[in-house]
Amino acid sequence: MAIIRLEKVKKTYPLGKTVVPAVKGVDFEIQKSDFISLAGPSGSGKTTILNMIGCIDTPTEGVVEIDGVKTSDLNDKEITRLRHRTIGFIFQSFNLIPVLNVYENIEFPLLIGDTGISQKEQKKWIQFLIEEVGLGQWQKHRPNELSGGQRQRVAIARALVTKPKIVLADEPTANLDSATGETIINLMKKMNKELGTTFLFSTHDQKIVDLADHVIRLKDGLVSENYRPKAV
């Protein structure tokens, strides 16, 4: 069964008296544990689609189904809980909480609600993730003391800490130089293979697109290509 399913999804934004169509009717399915790239030029609707999958935005028309649940059936509280349990986020500009240090930033999602992970397990799990993303020595540092690449590593660990089924990453490499960007994507791929978490990331960098198991290409708010590249 598909873990993400979009059916005839449309999204328009009001702009003065008219509306801007950002997504014009999109259908696709994503399989569990895949490493998926959402590609397309600027303005093609990548962020809009990721936001709707991430349940932080609602489609104007159509159905978004996450792990078998229609998001339009849920109220704000339930949607928030779904985000917390099922989805991890990685942002283009890292979006760490400035007053919390590295350890606390990674811990944060565990402390805002129940995740079914026991207290004892939590500590071990956070330590494991910190080592995995290579920030063992930076635990006590605040975000403003870290480089962009390091911040994005914190964000990856934070996105995985609740053991979500899906991690969404909107242009995770756009604020990094290409070498650092590549290591970040490789780190994501490593976590995808190790943990079996579904990763969906957007990019307009062709080199990164090629690392995916499944590519969905957008153009002007519509899917222009949807394919599985041959294994690299």
Next chain:
Amino acid sequence: MLQMIRIALRNISRQKKRSILLGSAIAFGFLVITLVNGFTGGLLKTTKENLSHLFGGHIYISGSIVSPLGSELPMIQDSFAAEEAIKAISDRVASVQYRSKTTGTLYFGNKEQTQKLEGVDFAAEQSFRTNIDISKGSLADIDKPGSLILPEATAKKLGVEIGETLLYRASTVTGQQNIGEFTLIATTTSSSVMVMDTGYTSKAYLNTLIGLDEGDYQSINIFLKDVAEVQTVADRLYSNLASNAPVSPRISADSTSSPRNMSAMRSSLMGMNQIVQVAKEEQWKGTKFSVTTIEDLMSPILSLLSIIQAVAFLVFIILLVIIMVGIMNSYRMVMIERTEEIGTMRALGVQKSGIRTIFFTEALSEAVLGTASGFVLALLIGGILSLINFGSGSFLSLFLARGHFVLQFSIPEALKNMLIICVMSIMAVYLPARSAANLEPAQALRATY
């Protein structure tokens, strides 16, 4: 929830200038109201003490009898009912004094001065010696007939020295003028400028002057352990008295007693005897008692103090409203500055209530820190002010205790004002907190794009 509080507490130090500004504004408001309340509370206490020295007690039982000729004589003849009533409140009483008093004129050389005198039974009232504040002379000769203790100010006005003899003219309870000879043995530190301070002599000697028997007395003065409960204790005393003896209606500060009654009561307490004929049908048997308290006499001062307090409270509230506007604007700014951060938190699964908690906690901690520092400041300033000696001759001296301001800080009052500040802070932050919680996560996250 705890996580949100942790973040909120750290956020406070994020915009140090703004937090300090808001905190100081709150501290200032709290400082003002606490100082004013401390002052009025202290004024109330010291004026009460000063007046109770003047009138010689906190509760006064006076009595009057009907003479065979049908006129009212101010004296207590059979004290059984009074004794019983005092026994019933004995756990509240510090001391009881039996005194007579009169207001007359002192003559020395070619000078004269109106003065209230109290007759004290020095043998029975041992505490008198320890409580009185002697400025000149000594109490060695206190038991000799005609020994007189005068307020310093009176002695100065008359130019009389210790050991010199003066004349005192007063009217007897039945209205004749009588003159007695007194020897000044000591002067007391004046507690007030009103020169209404009392002079003291032996009760037996004063009684003969005003036409009473040596053992008679006109009033029973009661000092309580705690002046604060004077009205409730007096009410209890009055109802006990009323069940055993005739009583005059209670005149109290808050009743609608006519000013004439009040002034009659005051002059009776001052010992200014007036002869009143009692109509046949209104006459009573034995002693008719009346009960007055220090608060009854203080009613004009009390209402002045409550006006000061009310004005201060109004100023405090106005100040708080201004601070509220400041808080509201600050947190609007906070919401705009942290839009992306709020979007991030919401995306990570923080409920709307979590965002509100952050805002409320931040505002509340600032309110608490502000009031706490305001309170400490008030204590400091109050402490320094109460060290200053304003002297005893100024117009302030009725409100001073030996030349010093007394600040009486009330903890319940401070807690109440702190609660008001907290509630108002929460109200002020409510709208920004709600808008922040209601931000659409996707829009909030796009805010920096």
